[in-house]
Amino acid sequence: MWINRVFVLLAASGMIFFQLAAEEVHQWRGKDRSGMYNETGLLKKWAESGPGLVWESSQIGNGYGSPVITGNNIFINGEIDSTSYLFALDLAGKELWKSKIGPEWMLNYPGARTTPSVSGDLVYVTTGLGKVGCFETRTGRQKWSVDMISDLHGRNNRFGLSESVVVEGNSLFCMPGGADTNVVALDRLTGKIRWICKGLGQIPSHCSPLLVKLPQRNILVTFSQNALLGIDIKDGKLLWSHKQESVGDVHVNTPLYENGYIYYISGDGNGSVKLKLSEDGSGITQVWTNRRSDNCMGGFVKLGDYIYVASYERRYYYSLDANRGVVTDSLKFDHGTVNSADGMLYFYNERGQVGLVKPDGPKMEIVSSFKVTRGTKAHFAHPVISNGIMYIRHGQSLLAYSIKQNSN
Amino acid sequence: MKTAILAFAAFFLTFATVAQELTADQVLEKYYQANSFDKLQKINTIVMTGVIFQSTTMPIKITKMRPERYRLDKSVGDIPVSQACDGKEAWEIMTPWTQSEKAQPMSAGAALDFRMRADFDGIIYQWRDKGHQVELNGREKCRDYEVYKIKLTRTDSVAEYYYIDCKDFLLRKKSRNINSRGKVVLNESYFSDYKEVEGILFPFTNDNFVDGQPYSTIEFDTIELNQLVEVELFKMPK
Numbered sequence: 001m002w003i004n005r006v007f008v009l010l011a012a013s014g015m016i017f018f019q020l021a022a023e024e025v026h027q028w029r030g031k032d033r034s035g036m037y038n039e040t041g042l043l044k045k046w047a048e049s050g051p052g053l054v055w056e057s058s059q060i061g062n063g064y065g066s067p068v069i070t071g072n073n074i075f076i077n078g079e080i081d082s083t084s085y086l087f088a089l090d091l092a093g094k095e096l097w098k099s100k101i102g103p104e105w106m107l108n109y110p111g112a113r114t115t116p117s118v119s120g121d122l123v124y125v126t127t128g129l130g131k132v133g134c135f136e137t138r139t140g141r142q143k144w145s146v147d148m149i150s151d152l153h154g155r156n157n158r159f160g161l162s163e164s165v166v167v168e169g170n171s172l173f174c175m176p177g178g179a180d181t182n183v184v185a186l187d188r189l190t191g192k193i194r195w196i197c198k199g200l201g202q203i204p205s206h207c208s209p210l211l212v213k214l215p216q217r218n219i220l221v222t223f224s225q226n227a228l229l230g231i232d233i234k235d236g237k238l239l240w241s242h243k244q245e246s247v248g249d250v251h252v253n254t255p256l257y258e259n260g261y262i263y264y265i266s267g268d269g270n271g272s273v274k275l276k277l278s279e280d281g282s283g284i285t286q287v288w289t290n291r292r293s294d295n296c297m298g299g300f301v302k303l304g305d306y307i308y309v310a311s312y313e314r315r316y317y318y319s320l321d322a323n324r325g326v327v328t329d330s331l332k333f334d335h336g337t338v339n340s341a342d343g344m345l346y347f348y349n350e351r352g353q354v355g356l357v358k359p360d361g362p363k364m365e366i367v368s369s370f371k372v373t374r375g376t377k378a379h380f381a382h383p384v385i386s387n388g389i390m391y392i393r394h395g396q397s398l399l400a401y402s403i404k405q406n407s408n
Numbered sequence: 409m410k411t412a413i414l415a416f417a418a419f420f421l422t423f424a425t426v427a428q429e430l431t432a433d434q435v436l437e438k439y440y441q442a443n444s445f446d447k448l449q450k451i452n453t454i455v456m457t458g459v460i461f462q463s464t465t466m467p468i469k470i471t472k473m474r475p476e477r478y479r480l481d482k483s484v485g486d487i488p489v490s491q492a493c494d495g496k497e498a499w500e501i502m503t504p505w506t507q508s509e510k511a512q513p514m515s516a517g518a519a520l521d522f523r524m525r526a527d528f529d530g531i532i533y534q535w536r537d538k539g540h541q542v543e544l545n546g547r548e549k550c551r552d553y554e555v556y557k558i559k560l561t562r563t564d565s566v567a568e569y570y571y572i573d574c575k576d577f578l579l580r581k582k583s584r585n586i587n588s589r590g591k592v593v594l595n596e597s598y599f600s601d602y603k604e605v606e607g608i609l610f611p612f613t614n615d616n617f618v619d620g621q622p623y624s625t626i627e628f629d630t631i632e633l634n635q636l637v638e639v640e641l642f643k644m645p646k
Contacts, residue, residue, distance in 0.1 A: 108485030108504060296463075315461065334465060350465030378464065378486045 026068045028115040028164035028208050029382060033254045035301045035339045037385040041405050042342040046356055050370025051401040054389065055093040058397045061085055062377065063112030065164070066393055068123075069386035073137065075123050076398060077112040079104040084112050084127040086135055091387075093400060097140035102131035102147075105160030109378065111395070115164040115208070117172075119188065124172055128160025132174055134191060144191035148176035152184055152193075157203045157225075158249065164208040166220060168233065173220050177204035182224065183231055195236035200227050205251040206297070212257040216280045221262060223251035228264060230277075230284065240284050244269030252297035261287070263302065263322065267294035267312040272320060288325030293318050298337040299382060301345065303359055308345055310335035317347055319362055328362030333369075341385045348372075348392065352379045374399060432544035435556045435572055436532065442577035444608040445533055451608070453637045454528075458612075458628035468626060477642040478526035492642050493519075493526040499644035511645045517587070520564055532560055532570060539563045550580050551598065578602055578609065593619045605631045 029035045043051065061078020067089075068075050073096065074089040084104035088096040104112055105128025116125040121137050130148035135141065148154040148161065154176025166173045172188040182199030186192065202225035209222035211233070219239065220231045226249060228242040244251065248268025255264035262275045262284065271291035275284045293309055300309035306328070307320040317331040317338070336349030345357040345364065355369040372379060375394025384391045388404030430438075440446075453473045460468040466483040479492035484504045491500040491514070498519035499511045506512070514522060524531050527538075535542050545557040548571075555571040562568065571581035583596040595618055599611035614626040 108487065110487065315465075351459055378466065378483070380464075 024119075025167050026070050026118040027167070028066065028068070028117070029254060029299060029339075030384070032257075033208065033210055034256060035299045035382070036303075037339065037341040039341040039385055039388065042344065042385075042388065043356075043403050043405055044344065044358075044367065046368035046370065046403075048368075048370075050354070050368075051390065051403045053374075054400045054402050056374055056397055056399050057089060057093040057095070058375075059095060060087050060089075060393075060396065060398050061112065062110065062396050063393070064109065064378065064380040065112050066115045066382045066384050067391050067398060068116050068118055069384060069391065070118050070137070074391070074398070075116040075118060075125075075137070076393065077101065077114065077116060077125050077127075078396065079106075079111045082106050082110075084131070086116065086123065086125050086133065086140065088123075088137065088140060089398075093398065099133075099135055099140040099142060101125060101133045102127050102145070103129050105129055107160070109159060109380075111377070113160055113162045115382075117165050117167045119167045122188065124165050124167055124188065126161060126163055126165060126174065128156075128162065130154055130156065130161050130176065132165065132172070132186070132191075134172075134188065143189075146186060146191045148174060148184075152176040152181045153178040154181065155179075155203045157206065159206060161204060162206040162208070162252065163204065163222075166209050166211050168211055168218065171233065173209065173233065175199075175204045175207075175209075175222060175224070177202065177224065183220065183222070183229070183236065185233065185236060197231050197236035197238055199224055199229055199231070199238055200241060202226065203249070205249055207251055208254050210255045210257060210262075212262070212277070212281065214277075214279075214281045219277075219281050221255050221257070223264075223266070223269075225249045226251075226269065228255070230281070232281075239282050242270075242273070242275060242284060242286070246270070250296060253295060253299055256300070256302055258302060263300075263307065265293060265295045265300050265307075265309055267296040272300075272307070272309070272325065274322065274325060290320065290325045290327070292327060293320055295335070297380070298335060299339070301338050301340040303340060303343075303345075304361065306359065306361060308338050308340075308357075308359060308364065310338060310347070310349070317357075317364065319359070319364055321362065329364055331357070331364045331366060333366065336379065337382045339383055339385065346383055346385070346390070348379065348383050350379050352394070354383070354390075354392070372399065430544075430556070432542050432558060435544060435558060435577070436535075436542070438577040439570075439572050439579070440533065442609070443579070445529060447606075447608050448529060451633050453633070453635055455630075455632045455635045455637065456610075456628045457630050458626060460624055460626045462624040471637055471641060472526070472528055473637055473639070473642065474528040476523060476526040476528065477639070478522070479642055491522065492644070493522050494639075494642040494644070495523075495526070497644055498522040498526075501645075513644070521566075524562060531562065531568075532558070535560060545569070547574060553580050555580055579611070588618070595623075596620075601627075603631075606633050608633075 061080040063078045084101040133145040134143045171185045179201045183197040185194040205223040207223035212219040218233045226244040230239045250268040251266040265272045272293035274287040295309045296312045315335045319329045334349040339346040347355040352372045358365045375397035377395035381393035390401045392399045456470040468482040471479045476495040487504045498514040541561040550571045554574045558570040568584045586595045598615040601613035612628045616623045
């Protein structure tokens with residue numbers, strides 16, 4: 001009967017929708033983009049020469065983006081002869097496929113600067129010149145692409161568009177940074193526009209956004225040129241903004257949300273900041289700021305009541321009391337990225353040194369360190385930890401170090 | 409008692425006067441001794457590698473060869489930049505600004521300045537023979553140090569100032585006006601973290617300021633002496 005067919009059709013649609021909504025997203029800085037990797041059984045101390053290097057792939061093109069690791073695959077983008085490519089590798093570092101994305105940013109710090117996002121059997125990636133591409137994970141076949149500059153009237157910035165896109169449900173969110181098409185939601189299966197948010201009409205600010213999930217609404221939190229924005233992902237409504245009291249336009253770090261509070265750190269803006277998010281997400285109140293904690297692009301993690309981050313200007317790592325916003329300890333280890341796994345901190349500084357650090361509330365103690373000597377160019381890419389392996393991308397090389405206990 | 413006090417006062421005044429009255433030549437002689445310039449004459453090459461912090465941290469390498477070969481390799485925006493002098497010709501590869509990887513001769517003014525930088529022992533060593541002028545401009549405070557201020561006027565009339573520690577005669581600071589994008593600005597370099605390399609003291613940290621604002625910091629990881637260096641390294645690539 002027809003009603004049975006309608007019922008089956010509805011049920012199937014619901015299942016597809018539910019499936020899309022429930023897809024785990026493998027993305028920049030791990031689950032919730034917090035920089036924390038859910039691992040256990042990792043080494044609490046390394047050998048003097050560092051953890052063992054399991055493999056190196058130096059065929060991934062040049063860049064500063066991190067890899068993203070799914071169950072069986074690694075996805076990473078890199079630039080070769082001014083063109084950005086998306087690579088799929090197996091967990092032994094062997095290339096499975098390579099697909100062209102488009103021209104890459106070469107003006108300064110040339111190379112790929114974003115991390116792919118994987119949802120189900122599709123992987124999404126962007127270039128510094130604004131191409132957003134959707135590819136099949138199995139074959140590398142491009143499903144669709146959109147040019148944020150030419151198709152969405154976007155504008156570029158000082159160091160190239162650097163957004164690792166957020167994917168949620170059946171949507172993908174990106175910031176072309178146009179005066180009117182400032183933040184856009186695309187249908188992630190087709191690339192068609194779902195909504196446009198005018199934001200504050202500012203150019204993008206190199207930020208990879210955070211998605212905050214509340215009972216009433218989900219909020220995309222990101223930076224434009226000199227403001228933090230909170231956008232309702234249902235319809236693109238700009239809920240609130242937090243102005244930066246400086247002329248700097250480099251606000252790279254993904255913010256963090258926890259228990260009703262948003263934390264962000266922008267060395268080019270207000271420094272370290274804690275905001276209280278209203279229960280329905282429609283408003284914010286500033287709790288504290290600390291300009292001394294001024295990280296530029298290394299990210300930060302929060303463990304318990306403390307935030308761990310590198311200071312850019314002073315080239316020390318700091319711990320911050322997250323309740324009061326005061327620096328409680330400093331560690332001389334230049335400046336760079338921060339990640340966490342299995343209760344330890346992982347610092348990777350711009351001199352190429354990787355530090356394994358024991359956090360003890362307000363205090364930090366460096367336990368082991370080694371220097372990354374393989375690869376090329378600047379040490380900017382954020383490490384990724386998955387299944388006992390620490391992946392470090394250094395320019396044209398992806399290095400896989402074994403950090404599992406009983407492995408070295 | 410009165411005699412003893414007077415004698416002590418006379419001794420003290422004499423000593424103080426003598427201490428204040430070092431001439432420029434005497435200050436520089438002590439500076440040469442403190443920095444082992446006699447040992448430096450046996451060194452033919454110096455290779456210094458480290459990092460330069462200027463917003464981000466990038467590698468830097470300085471290679472020097474006696475008498476006047478000098479090469480600076482670093483990155484700007486992670487794009488390689490090189491400046492060098494082979495004793496005759498000064499050239500540079502400034503890809504971030506020129507969008508070209510081709511070496512270009514430096515402008516006349518920049519070349520003259522760079523050739524002075526390429527002087528292996530520094531232009532202040534045997535300055536008289538090199539045609540420069542030197543005068544002592546008294547003492548002053550320089551961060552935590554009391555220093556002698558030596559003014560060196562180069563043969564091209566550019567004035568450089570050397571701030572030499574009154575106690576240990578190490579160089580603590582250098583300053584001069586430079587032309588930056590059509591504007592005259594004060595460039596100051598502070599030298600610290602002195603370490604011995606084969607019996608010669610070298611500053612491993614160099615903090616640079618422009619018009620009083622932090623500009624860059626260079627930190628050397630290694631300084632190697634008498635390494636094998638090819639002369640071709642300093643010649644302008646065709």
